[in-house]
Amino acid sequence: MADLKTNFAGISSPNPFWLASAPPSNSGHQVHKAFEAGWGGVVWKTIGAPVLNVSNRYGAWHLGGQKMLGINNVELISDRPLEDNLREISEIKRAWPDRAVIVSAMVESTPEAWREIVHRIEDAGADGIELNYGCPHGMSERGMGSAVGQVPEYCEQITQWVTNVAKIPVLVKLTPNVANIVGPARAAIAGGAHGISLINTLNSITGIDLDTFEISPNIGGKGGHGGYAGPAVKPIALNMLASVANDESIRASGVPISGMGGISNWSDAAEFLALGATSLQVCTAVMHYGFRIIADLCDGLSNWMDAKEIKSIEEFRGRSLHRLSTFQDLDLNFKAVARIDPDKCIKCNLCYIACNDTAHQCIDLVSVTGQIVSPGLDFQSSGKQAAIDGRPTPMVRESDCVGCRLCYNVCPVESCIDMVEVPSGRQPKTWAELSNELPEVSHDWNAMKRYREANGIRIH
Amino acid sequence: MTFKERVAPVRRDPLAEETPAFTPNEALLEANRCLYCYDAPCIQACPTHIDVPQFIKKIASKNLIGSARTILESNLLGATCARVCPVQELCEGACVLGHEHRPIAIGRLQRFAIDSVTKDLFKPRPPSGKTVALIGSGPASLSCAGELAKLGHEVTIFEKKSLPGGLSTYGIISIREPIDIAVEEARMIERLGVRFEFGIEAQIDDLVGQYDAVFVGAGLGGSPQLGIPGEEDILDGLNYIEASKVDLNSVPVARHVAVIGAGNTAIDCATIAKRLGAETVSIVYRRSEEDMTAYAHEVSFAKNEGIRFDFHSQPIRVLSEDNGVVGLECCRTEPGGLDESGRPISHPIPDSNFVMQVDQVIKAIGQVKHLHRLDTERGFIKVDVNYQTSQRSVYAGGDCIRSHGSASTVMAVQDGKLAAMAIDRQLRGSNG
Ligand SMILES: Cc1cc2nc3c(=O)[nH]c(=O)nc-3n(C[C@H](O)[C@H](O)[C@H](O)COP(=O)(O)OP(=O)(O)OC[C@H]3O[C@@H](n4cnc5c(N)ncnc54)[C@H](O)[C@@H]3O)c2cc1C
Ligand SMILES: Cc1cc2nc3c(=O)[nH]c(=O)nc-3n(C[C@H](O)[C@H](O)[C@H](O)COP(=O)(O)O)c2cc1C
Ligand code: SF4
Ligand code: SF4
Ligand code: SF4
Numbered sequence: 015m016a017d018l019k020t021n022f023a024g025i026s027s028p029n030p031f032w033l034a035s036a037p038p039s040n041s042g043h044q045v046h047k048a049f050e051a052g053w054g055g056v057v058w059k060t061i062g063a064p065v066l067n068v069s070n071r072y073g074a075w076h077l078g079g080q081k082m083l084g085i086n087n088v089e090l091i092s093d094r095p096l097e098d099n100l101r102e103i104s105e106i107k108r109a110w111p112d113r114a115v116i117v118s119a120m121v122e123s124t125p126e127a128w129r130e131i132v133h134r135i136e137d138a139g140a141d142g143i144e145l146n147y148g149c150p151h152g153m154s155e156r157g158m159g160s161a162v163g164q165v166p167e168y169c170e171q172i173t174q175w176v177t178n179v180a181k182i183p184v185l186v187k188l189t190p191n192v193a194n195i196v197g198p199a200r201a202a203i204a205g206g207a208h209g210i211s212l213i214n215t216l217n218s219i220t221g222i223d224l225d226t227f228e229i230s231p232n233i234g235g236k237g238g239h240g241g242y243a244g245p246a247v248k249p250i251a252l253n254m255l256a257s258v259a260n261d262e263s264i265r266a267s268g269v270p271i272s273g274m275g276g277i278s279n280w281s282d283a284a285e286f287l288a289l290g291a292t293s294l295q296v297c298t299a300v301m302h303y304g305f306r307i308i309a310d311l312c313d314g315l316s317n318w319m320d321a322k323e324i325k326s327i328e329e330f331r332g333r334s335l336h337r338l339s340t341f342q343d344l345d346l347n348f349k350a351v352a353r354i355d356p357d358k359c360i361k362c363n364l365c366y367i368a369c370n371d372t373a374h375q376c377i378d379l380v381s382v383t384g385q386i387v388s389p390g391l392d393f394q395s396s397g398k399q400a401a402i403d404g405r406p407t408p409m410v411r412e413s414d415c416v417g418c419r420l421c422y423n424v425c426p427v428e429s430c431i432d433m434v435e436v437p438s439g440r441q442p443k444t445w446a447e448l449s450n451e452l453p454e455v456s457h458d459w460n461a462m463k464r465y466r467e468a469n470g471i472r473i474h
Numbered sequence: 475m476t477f478k479e480r481v482a483p484v485r486r487d488p489l490a491e492e493t494p495a496f497t498p499n500e501a502l503l504e505a506n507r508c509l510y511c512y513d514a515p516c517i518q519a520c521p522t523h524i525d526v527p528q529f530i531k532k533i534a535s536k537n538l539i540g541s542a543r544t545i546l547e548s549n550l551l552g553a554t555c556a557r558v559c560p561v562q563e564l565c566e567g568a569c570v571l572g573h574e575h576r577p578i579a580i581g582r583l584q585r586f587a588i589d590s591v592t593k594d595l596f597k598p599r600p601p602s603g604k605t606v607a608l609i610g611s612g613p614a615s616l617s618c619a620g621e622l623a624k625l626g627h628e629v630t631i632f633e634k635k636s637l638p639g640g641l642s643t644y645g646i647i648s649i650r651e652p653i654d655i656a657v658e659e660a661r662m663i664e665r666l667g668v669r670f671e672f673g674i675e676a677q678i679d680d681l682v683g684q685y686d687a688v689f690v691g692a693g694l695g696g697s698p699q700l701g702i703p704g705e706e707d708i709l710d711g712l713n714y715i716e717a718s719k720v721d722l723n724s725v726p727v728a729r730h731v732a733v734i735g736a737g738n739t740a741i742d743c744a745t746i747a748k749r750l751g752a753e754t755v756s757i758v759y760r761r762s763e764e765d766m767t768a769y770a771h772e773v774s775f776a777k778n779e780g781i782r783f784d785f786h787s788q789p790i791r792v793l794s795e796d797n798g799v800v801g802l803e804c805c806r807t808e809p810g811g812l813d814e815s816g817r818p819i820s821h822p823i824p825d826s827n828f829v830m831q832v833d834q835v836i837k838a839i840g841q842v843k844h845l846h847r848l849d850t851e852r853g854f855i856k857v858d859v860n861y862q863t864s865q866r867s868v869y870a871g872g873d874c875i876r877s878h879g880s881a882s883t884v885m886a887v888q889d890g891k892l893a894a895m896a897i898d899r900q901l902r903g904s905n906g
Contacts, residue, residue, distance in 0.1 A: 078506045078534065079502060079503050079506035079534075360570040360571070360573060360574075361511075361515070361570055362509045362511040362512070362514075362570045363511060363512040363513055364509065364510070364511065364512055366512055367512035389512070389513050390513060391513055391517055391518045391523065392518065393523050395518075396518065396519055396520060396521040396523070396564070396888075397519055397521070397563060397564060397567075398519050398562075398563050398564060398565075398567030398568045400518065400519070401515040401516070401518035401519035401567075401568035402515060402567075402568055404518070405515050405518070426509050
């Protein structure tokens with residue numbers, strides 16, 4: 015069985031899965047239950063300044079009968095007294111010495127307030143502290159949370175205050191509500207952070223109640239943007255993780271990243287690890303299904319590693335990072351075309367309409383006798399046999415296929431459409447190379463036309 | 475309360491509608507499973523070519539009015555069809571998810587959409603000043619009348635019975651379609667402006683001349699004669715089903731029942747007898763199981779109900795005593811050459827007679843054709859592609875023209891709809 019042990023800036027845990035700082039990590043009772051279920055660590059629900067919460071604090075986005083693809087919240091940091099939290103933190107750490115216990119904190123932006131909270135967290139026996147620079151609502155209006163995370167100077171300054179006094183590792187949790195997340199990440203490291211956590215929640219409005227025109231969720235007739243998380247944000251989180259993990263200076267610092275945002279199962283987790291995360295945090299999936307999801311997270315990850323003959327997470331961590339590229343370094347002459355496996359195809363013809371209405375019109379409908387036929391139904395006949403026997407099959411005209419991959423994405427049948435690499439007959443060439451060799455192609459369509467003709471590039 | 479009282483079975487209608495309605499939640503889950511196929515095969519398979527993916531997606535988006543309208547635009551009798559269509563042979567049989575998964579429950583979704591909407595969805599066009607008379611109020615006529623009324627024509631239906639709906643009301647077993655559904659559906663047609671005259675056995679010749687066009691949707695007649703001794707003691711299957719729908723208490727209950735026939739009607743009769751408490755119910759058929767005209771899913775339904783099948787058995791005589799039937803004498807048969815329908819002719823085997831101990835015999839051996847003055851084909855009214863009969867201005871559709879293929883409600887609905895369009899073209903002067 016693969017080794018899932020994790021060491022994050024000196025904090026060890028039996029597996030990389032930590033509860034994110036959020037409702038699942040709100041109390042000792044819950045964390046105890048989570049550790050019994052097998053979670054490797056916890057980032058305690060953010061403690062700090064006194065707050066009061068509102069009702070109807072979670073909104074959600076559902077699609078096609080799938081509940082909670084995204085959750086949105088206007089919850090603040092912990093509304094339980096500081097003393098209760100600290101007492102439970104120390105009880106938990108004593109009961110579970112092998113698990114990572116990190117405490118998220120957010121206080122007023124003064125060195126005194128931060129020093130005070132750091133000492134109290136250390137006294138409770140925590141393994142680490144996470145600075146919440148992410149909360150996008152409420153706290154930010156009071157000059158905390160994302161109000162700090164969005165300004166690299168504040169980010170560095172406050173981190174410095176904390177690292178100056180802290181004896182345990184300090185993680186900085188970043189907000190995704192910025193144009194470029196690398197800036198705040200660098201600032202945190204410049205401030206002495208020992209680890210980076212990302213992402214916190216995204217600004218969002220989940221919907222409008224069309225009976226009342228209230229913003230959903232309705233809070234006494236009002237509503238507003240809340241923090242968005244869950245499966246829907248995973249692609250955004252992966253991109254932010256990759257851009258931070260691939261940043262030269264951050265890489266050179268060796269500061270580890272705790273990745274989160276939409277992790278629901280082991281394969282999501284493996285993807286975060288392949289893009290350089292060292293530990294993983296989960297919130298929404300736990301809020302949806304409970305602590306028990308840890309079983310598949312650990313078991314699935316380790317079975318996949320076994321199948322790949324990967325012995326430890328370190329062995330594949332960051333393995334996909336070197337593939338990260340900008341557009342101008344992609345090979346323009348790499349060519350793939352769609353190919354449909356007629357034995358798997360169920361003839362829903364969704365690929366046909368997608369290609370014909372919105373892509374490049376290169377899927378044909380072919381009759382049983384091999385003739386290309388027009389779309390449309392025959393209203394002179396009916397019955398199951400006529401419908402099945404007369405139904406044409408979609409077929410890709412590969413010579414015209416531009417390899418956009420739309421049909422592949424819409425096909426409802428697993429591995430029915432394959433994107434097959436085909437020789438383009440041309441040497442690899444990137445836009446950077448091309449525009450360097452022939453600068454005119456980047457601003458003159460005639461030059462581009464000449465280049466295409468000379469190289470046999472025909473676009474359907 | 476004694477134990478016995480507590481376990482006493484809840485009395486329920488033995489012929490209550492069998493398939494439960496979808497709850498909104500079930501409907502939503504099922505609707506979301508539909509792939510929204512392009513040129514979907516379910517549309518092709520449906521005889522009225524309802525835009526199935528469209529109406530299902532509208533359920534998924536909670537646009538139920540839009541969903542019901544999509545259905546009714548192609549098929550005004552969507553409520554009946556949703557319950558009685560042999561979907562395994564039609565839309566659901568063609569669903570692309572049928573192969574590896576479960577097909578979408580199109581019939582039940584259709585029922586959900588129609589049943590969710592109580593308001594009328596169509597507003598007839600301004601009056602055209604033209605009049606049309608329809609004979610019969612079965613699915614063919616109701617569909618035709620509704621479409622004509624929508625187009626602004628003045629429409630009158632003549633029905634010899636006292637309730638509208640034809641076989642939907644009187645012939646389709648209640649477990650599939652309760653009588654109220656069919657009657658309520660006819661009321662919806664009435665609200666489009668259609669007039670109903672009940673208790674009138676209309677004649678084509680009386681109507682031609684009085685109306686600008688006539689549509690014959692008279693269906694078929696009663697059961698034919700078997701021509702065997704004691705036939706007067708046999709119950710007519712169609713009357714038997716009608717009694718079960720109109721007044722369940724009037725249905726004679728027996729302990730051992732033989733049903734003669736091999737079609738869906740025979741299975742319906744057998745099902746009623748069984749549900750009303752008969753100990754044994756046997757379907758008696760002179761040919762083999764493969765030769766049955768009933769749908770395969772109906773046959774397996776009957777087997778599940780505990781109905782027995784006696785194949786290669788030909789009734790010869792009904793045996794009766796003073797207080798009724800005591801047996802059905804049959805003989806064994808063997809297959810011979812093929813008949814005109816391509817099925818083997820059955821030959822009686824000499825000296826193979828045997829008596830089935832039964833106290834009730836029901837025959838369900840098809841329906842006779844009405845006699846008409848119009849040109850016919852194998853006894854059915856002959857029509858051209860426009861559903862016009864040999865007499866100009868007289869159109870026909872439904873079971874009375876179905877000389878080929880198996881008759882079904884949805885086919886009758888399609889006939890009525892297409893005939894209405896042809897009649898409209900004629901009335902507006904654009905049809906030859
Ligand atoms: C027992 C049984 C079960 C069936 N089950 C199914 C099923 O589950 N699914 C399915 O799709 N199909 C089923 N069918 C077939 C379906 O019922 C018919 O195909 C359909 O009803 C035909 O419609 P129609 O309008 O042509 O005729 P009908 O429904 O027969 O209606 C004809 C109407 O015309 C009236 N009429 C006749 N002559 C006159 C006259 N001279 N003046 C006034 N009124 C007249 C009759 O009283 C009747 O109301 C079943 C049929 C039977 C017999
Ligand atoms: C209801 C809710 C409350 C949250 N509260 C906090 C918080 O107090 N502190 C914090 O750092 N992050 C908080 N988060 C953000 C999560 O820790 C996490 O960053 C985010 O949900 C992304 O992970 P996920 O997609 O697994 O949910 C909260 C998220 C949710 C949904
Ligand atoms: S989308 Fe896939 S299953 Fe559907 S027709 Fe195209 S190839 Fe076949
Ligand atoms: S009318 Fe009948 S065949 Fe047509 S879609 Fe509805 S249930 Fe299916
Ligand atoms: S064939 Fe099935 S999946 Fe496709 S549109 Fe019709 S009901 Fe939906």
